[in-house]
Amino acid sequence: MKNKKGFTLVELLVVIVLLVVVTGGSILGIDEISESVRKRRLEEIIKQIEMAADVYYSNNEVHRSALLNGEIETRCTRVYVLQNEGLLKTDLINPRTNERIPGNLCVNSHLNEDGVIVHEFNLD
Secondary structure: OOOOOOOOHHHHHHHHHHHHHHHHHHHHHHHHHHHHHHHHHHHHHHHHHHHHHHHHHHHOHHHHHHHHOOOOOEEEEEHHHHHHOOOOOOOOEEOOOOEEOOOOOEEEEEEOOOOOEEEEOOOO
16 A cells, blocks of 8 residues: 555646635625725715705805796806815815816706705716
8 A cells, every 4th residue: 555645736736726716706706895885985975075065055045046046947066166165175086087086077956846956966
């Protein structure tokens, strides 16, 4: 009877293949998690910008009245205006591109069917 020391080539190949499969699955899982986190962060930033616009309109009777009285249908408020008013940070980063959100982007405000001012902001 022979004493068997070490592993055969087939055993080593099986272990390597298993490690590659497990590693590949882990990488795919991490990518999905990362994309989910980026999407959630993007939604949070958009909500933060829309809430800042809501505060801005609450503080500025002229703009709010123009919408409520039907003088204008839609109003664009630039992100830099909200930043200058201290309602938003100046270093907002788009999680999709990792670039700063430009201040010249528009937050569109209008009345919904219930007569309530709503604010919409889109980074697409």
